[in-house]
Amino acid sequence: MEVFRAVMLSGTVKGAGALMHISQPAASKLLALAERHAGLRLFERVRGRLIPTQEAHQLYPEIEAVWKSMEKARSVTRELAAPRGGSLRIASTARFCTFLLPQAATALYATFPQLSIHVDMVMPHLVTDAVARGMCDIGLEMLPTAHPELEVVRTLHCGLVCVMPEGHRLARRKVVKAEDLRTERLIALSQAPPFGHLLEQVYGGQMQGIRVDLEVTSGTVACWFAQAGAGIALLDAPTAAGGAFKGLVVRPFSPSPRIPVQILRGKHRSMTPAAREFCEGFERLWKQHVAPVRR
Template structure:
């Protein structure tokens, strides 16, 4: 007997008629009658006798029904679990992000996600962009968050939103909150974040486009939050994404940059790898601040 045959047989045994079994299963009576006939042909014996228009279970049907009760209970358990997973996903998500996003975007996202999905455990790792891409391909991560990541075969990249590039200044900067152009920025002592990662490359391209790429930084700090900490101490000015600029504990002044620059915040996963309810729910939480 096929599983569908067992389901229909069980419904007939419970209700005592084809019409009521069809109503219970939300199908037509002819469909139930056809499935029952097919089941009986497959078995080689009758499950019901037709007596005065009513179905009378055979001895074989009584024996099968006793065993099918156990299977039906298991099926009910599976349906119940499926409903619960739709409403309250369970499982484990391994999430990687840039170190700066681990201090800015990720904590509130985790807080919101855990409030709605407390039964999903999370593992958070901070890595640089190339390490994140490699970890996705080797299945060490389920999901990664990065700024302007390079295209990589086998990786799906979806932009969640954009973050402005801003000038991070010492907290006592006299022109705090006033826009600053790139030439004025370079006229100060400035802190570079290098050009080996996507954000550094974006800034380097902007300086080159204005013919300002010959200027030498006072300090090069290839870690973004180190650059922020140096700016907070008055060592110089730094160009950073706004998420990083606003995430540190030490006070800084943050000034808009002209012309405006921005970086995309991307969610990354292995092609075909984002197939869980929990993973898609976490993506929704990450999108919320950019909505």
């Protein structure tokens, strides 16, 4: 399993050996043994590189999930053998990692100075999976879908905001309205899956008659383009909270839907004191930095 994963990550036997801290011949022998045991041809050899077969591509997500579970088991074992204040594993999308999650996680050290925190930044559809599988203690997800193995710890709501460079004509407005964007170069989330589903649910009819000039795959990337002067970014409020992007002004967008955000945990797993404190701290930050921008 280790050699297969290493080859998938590096693309060569030599690279796999370096990742595993073994020689290239040893890695080559392990890979051949892995293929024999699996009864599958996992790689095609093409001009010194290993090209994954279709079977390898299908197998890799399952191996990666098992690998993460093993990593967590090793981490828990170390914690039990030499307690340092416990651990907290959080799965989140990028939008919460610009300001809210770093602030909430850092604040925990005031109460739990020896706490070990692991943040797994993943694609939106992988948050529930990570928490349901027990690979993470807490998950942060926008537009969540119900899952039988998950329990909602907190439900928060946010709206849309417009993000623009300082000095922009709309920066003087308290609220930016849909009609204000008709003459602006607009940056928005990509309509390609899975973001198209998000765009449809969140923006809906608000975007009728407004041309999107630039599509990107996340709110964070939209802010980077706005910093470069590419246009005005229309995105969810959490991404731009706390003045995380220097030189940008954030204004509420109207009309804006009420977008649900949930903090999730495994239904059959008890919450540690650190997890409870994190949820309370995250909600306090939300009320301070996200809720005020709703209109």
